[in-house]
Amino acid sequence: MTLHRSILGTIGDTPLVHLGTLSARLEGDLYAKLEYLNPGYSKKDRAALAIIEAAEQDGSLQPGQPVIELTSGNMGTGLSIVCAQKGYPFIAVMSRGNSVERANMMRALGAEVVLVEQAPGSVVGQVSGEDLARVEARTLELCRERGAYRADQFLSEACARAHYENTMPELLRDLDGKLDAVCDFVGSGSSLGGIARYVRDHGLNIRCYAVEPAGAEALGRQVTSPESHPIQGGGYSMPELELLDPALLHGFLSITGEESIQAARELARTEGVFAGFSCGANLAAATRLLQSEERGSRIAFLACDSGLKYLSTNLWSDTPQHEG
Numbered sequence: 001m002t003l004h005r006s007i008l009g010t011i012g013d014t015p016l017v018h019l020g021t022l023s024a025r026l027e028g029d030l031y032a033k034l035e036y037l038n039p040g041y042s043k044k045d046r047a048a049l050a051i052i053e054a055a056e057q058d059g060s061l062q063p064g065q066p067v068i069e070l071t072s073g074n075m076g077t078g079l080s081i082v083c084a085q086k087g088y089p090f091i092a093v094m095s096r097g098n099s100v101e102r103a104n105m106m107r108a109l110g111a112e113v114v115l116v117e118q119a120p121g122s123v124v125g126q127v128s129g130e131d132l133a134r135v136e137a138r139t140l141e142l143c144r145e146r147g148a149y150r151a152d153q154f155l156s157e158a159c160a161r162a163h164y165e166n167t168m169p170e171l172l173r174d175l176d177g178k179l180d181a182v183c184d185f186v187g188s189g190s191s192l193g194g195i196a197r198y199v200r201d202h203g204l205n206i207r208c209y210a211v212e213p214a215g216a217e218a219l220g221r222q223v224t225s226p227e228s229h230p231i232q233g234g235g236y237s238m239p240e241l242e243l244l245d246p247a248l249l250h251g252f253l254s255i256t257g258e259e260s261i262q263a264a265r266e267l268a269r270t271e272g273v274f275a276g277f278s279c280g281a282n283l284a285a286a287t288r289l290l291q292s293e294e295r296g297s298r299i300a301f302l303a304c305d306s307g308l309k310y311l312s313t314n315l316w317s318d319t320p321q322h323e324g
């Protein structure tokens, strides 16, 4: 066992699990990397730590300066933990469309949470690009008012670097290099962007696939009027992502909200992996790949965050009771 000097030492190095029951139904192997075992229960802890450390190093963040970020909750939770440990007040700006667990958790971790009303016609639990634009506008306002450092997860190179330097090497270490494909639901694109760049730089034959919500695709096909969807943490229909170069990707998969829900439930029931919507989308995508062009492959994906973050949502609230 390792003794950590602070909670920050527990970020990363998450376990990888072979999904034996689900793989046995398919040709190939599925592996889930349990990012929800990070201290903020999501993969964004990695990016949060990387952003703050990079800003400390390049001098753009001064001791005690407030930090601010737009968040769907996970980045904010990671930043709440990192900032509290390092002595920076943290302000999280979030749409009211995101689940209440997220706001409560950030407050519990010492953050100030500013909630922004959704655009007229938006649905709670379904944060649209328009909702996100409102959160962005409020973030910029507050940033000026408070003289805060903007963490900027959509632009910060440090986020993708965290996955380049850690997530992908961990995957390869745990699989002894025997990995054929990775798929990941895209938000800022930092995770998949970092992984895909690692693959390119090391000349590996590992295919990287982007997962997007059906009806709100921006990479696989350029949907002009995106539909809302329940897959929190991404699918913002942003055609240009600073941290993800689509040229490095082998393909794109569209997954419906319903498919992501059914897959997340199946994953919890059969494998004991209790994760959120985006992990469900990743599993649905990986399953489709094993049934088509990646038949026989070893596919890894991230269990991006914990299912506990969605107890108030229809991901679990109307889970059918299983007999026997």
Ligand SMILES: Cc1ncc(COP(=O)(O)O)c(C=O)c1O
Binding pocket: 042, 044, 072, 074, 075, 185, 186, 187, 188, 189, 190, 191, 192, 232, 233, 234, 276, 278, 279, 304, 305
């Ligand atoms: C639950 C969840 N899934 C997926 C993503 C997308 O990750 P990335 O921003 O690295 O593309 C996020 C990002 O916040 C997230 O919170």
